[in-house]
Amino acid sequence: RKEVEQDPGPFNVPEGATVAFNCTYSNSASQSFFWYRQDCRKEPKLLMSVYSSGNEDGRFTAQLNRASQYISLLIRDSKLSDSATYLCVVNIGGGGADGLTFGKGTHLIIQP
Amino acid sequence: DTAVSQTPKYLVTQMGNDKSIKCEQNLGHDTMYWYKQDSKKFLKIMFSYNNKELIINETVPNRFSPKSPDKAHLNLHINSLELGDSAVYFCASSPGPYSNQPQHFGDGTRLSIL
Numbered sequence: 001r002k003e004v005e006q007d008p009g010p011f012n013v014p015e016g017a018t019v020a021f022n023c024t025y026s027n028s029a030s031q032s033f034f035w036y037r038q039d040c041r042k043e044p045k046l047l048m049s050v051y052s053s054g055n056e057d058g059r060f061t062a063q064l065n066r067a068s069q070y071i072s073l074l075i076r077d078s079k080l081s082d083s084a085t086y087l088c089v090v091n092i093g094g095g096g097a098d099g100l101t102f103g104k105g106t107h108l109i110i111q112p
Numbered sequence: 113d114t115a116v117s118q119t120p121k122y123l124v125t126q127m128g129n130d131k132s133i134k135c136e137q138n139l140g141h142d143t144m145y146w147y148k149q150d151s152k153k154f155l156k157i158m159f160s161y162n163n164k165e166l167i168i169n170e171t172v173p174n175r176f177s178p179k180s181p182d183k184a185h186l187n188l189h190i191n192s193l194e195l196g197d198s199a200v201y202f203c204a205s206s207p208g209p210y211s212n213q214p215q216h217f218g219d220g221t222r223l224s225i226l
Contacts, residue, residue, distance in 0.1 A: 031212065032212040034214055042219065042220075043202055043217035043218060043219045043220050044155065044202070044217050045217070046214040046215075046216075049212075049214060085153070087155070091212065100157065100215060101157075102154070102155040102156070104152070104153060104154050105153060
């Protein structure tokens, strides 16, 4: 089983719509969770950390469900500029010196 | 000023050659990383250094040798390049070695092996 799984998409969504992605992780000891965004031929950039109680940043809301081992990202009022690949990222190691484990990403296309 | 900078941005070379990629961060971070993103866009960690000391070494061929002369620099040397080494290599840094701290990425080095 892959460590971090995402639906690769693409998700084609009209501008202004709400879109949600899920991601599942395999290691129940995972402690830290993030959503990164990667534009075509660019580096990954942190979109937001994901906290146990859920958190919101403008049009973006992230949720964590530890019991089911999944993370979600909700984008409201989507903009053309939201078109990108969204990477679900998990610390599999459960703390301490470790790199991040990335999902393969969900490709989002916002259509005018 | 670029926070994490890598050079070169593009590297095209022949199989069997030896090449190096340099990375520097001006964020004052203690921890630096090398990632490989292959043609399927899968991003995977290769190495991590904390304050010049190696702390992560994933299953990477020993043709790849990282070097950290100081905590602001982490270079990657690759010997005897192979076709399968073609990928985008990203350097990243974080304040410390704890994974609850997000990482900042350089803009990548696109390596193509002919």
